[in-house]
Amino acid sequence: MPLETRPIKNGFAHELLGLRLWEPLDDSTTDKLRELWARHPVLVVRRQALSERELADFSALFGPLERVVRTEWASPAVPEVGLISNLKDGQAQPIGGLGDGELQWHSDQSYMMHPATGAALYALELPPKGGTTSWLDLAAAYAGLPDRLKQLVEGRNGVFSYVKRLAGYQGVDRVISSEAKRNTPPVLHPLVHTHPVTGINVLYLDSTTTIRIAGMDDASGCALLDEIYSFATRPEFVYRHEWQVGDVVMWDNGATMHRREPFDPTARRLMKRTTIFLSRESHIVPDGCLASEEAMA
Numbered sequence: 001m002p003l004e005t006r007p008i009k010n011g012f013a014h015e016l017l018g019l020r021l022w023e024p025l026d027d028s029t030t031d032k033l034r035e036l037w038a039r040h041p042v043l044v045v046r047r048q049a050l051s052e053r054e055l056a057d058f059s060a061l062f063g064p065l066e067r068v069v070r071t072e073w074a075s076p077a078v079p080e081v082g083l084i085s086n087l088k089d090g091q092a093q094p095i096g097g098l099g100d101g102e103l104q105w106h107s108d109q110s111y112m113m114h115p116a117t118g119a120a121l122y123a124l125e126l127p128p129k130g131g132t133t134s135w136l137d138l139a140a141a142y143a144g145l146p147d148r149l150k151q152l153v154e155g156r157n158g159v160f161s162y163v164k165r166l167a168g169y170q171g172v173d174r175v176i177s178s179e180a181k182r183n184t185p186p187v188l189h190p191l192v193h194t195h196p197v198t199g200i201n202v203l204y205l206d207s208t209t210t211i212r213i214a215g216m217d218d219a220s221g222c223a224l225l226d227e228i229y230s231f232a233t234r235p236e237f238v239y240r241h242e243w244q245v246g247d248v249v250m251w252d253n254g255a256t257m258h259r260r261e262p263f264d265p266t267a268r269r270l271m272k273r274t275t276i277f278l279s280r281e282s283h284i285v286p287d288g289c290l291a292s293e294e295a296m297a
């Protein structure tokens with residue numbers, strides 16, 4: 001069956017039909033997928049049955065894979081695959097990260113100077129209720145912003161900090177090695193980027209890592225961020241995914257934020273994910289710099 005696409009949320013999220021991701025894809029299908037992902041930040045493929053190697057090989061068609069920042073979340077078999085799960089091993093230790101709690105709107109790796117912005121999440125076990133994941137269309141949100149907010153945010157840099165992200169995690173997820181901490185000092189990224197393929201402006205936001213706007217005092221920076229978050233998270237910009245076992249959802253963190261609803265901690269949820277260095281030619285990839293003392297003052 002040839003590749004077919006079905007829009008599921010305006011131009012933002014698309015479902016891909018006719019794919020068997022466990023088999024090698026031909027070049028023309030691969031090219032089509034790359035073009036689709038450049039224009040549509042969320043792609044959904046249902047009813048897949050993948051080994052970790054197959055998930056990693058498919059993901060690597062879109063760019064080099066990153067070895068999971070949180071090494072303790074990495075699969076022991078294929079280290080480019082991270083386990084997102086509340087399950088525990090025989091010694092009652094978590095097998096992966098991010099447990100069962102609510103995850104606030106975020107963009108993965110916004111705290112990195114050169115983030116790996118692509119991600120694919122594959123559902124293996126799901127709770128009967130909750131644990132749905134939603135994505136925000138930050139191109140549509142920018143387009144809809146009142147001119148006053150556009151002018152205020154244009155040309156501004158946010159300061160993104162992993163320490164803030166950690167503070168929002170629960171339990172052992174809050175703890176990282178001092179080496180990982182040293183590798184993730186606060187960084188600056190523009191809050192608006194122009195997409196290299198579509199030419200449209202897109203907000204770059206992360207409510208879980210942004211500690212201030214460079215060049216603005218804390219009160220005015222926080223007030224501006226709050227206004228932008230409350231506008232950008234309106235329901236019309238959200239695609240909410242009800243997971244089914246076998247779903248693969250791929251998303252571009254350069255043009256989206258995502259969040260997860262909590263679920264019953266006694267239920268089982270197992271997801272496997274990859275993280276991909278998407279190319280600057282086809283995607284928004286922030287090219288940040290270290291936050292200077294001036295930016296932090």
Ligand SMILES: O=C(O)CCC(=O)C(=O)O
Pocket residue numbers: 084098103108121131132133258259260271273
């Ligand atoms: O568990 C989920 O559905 C989302 C996990 C998540 O936010 C992530 O992998 O960045």
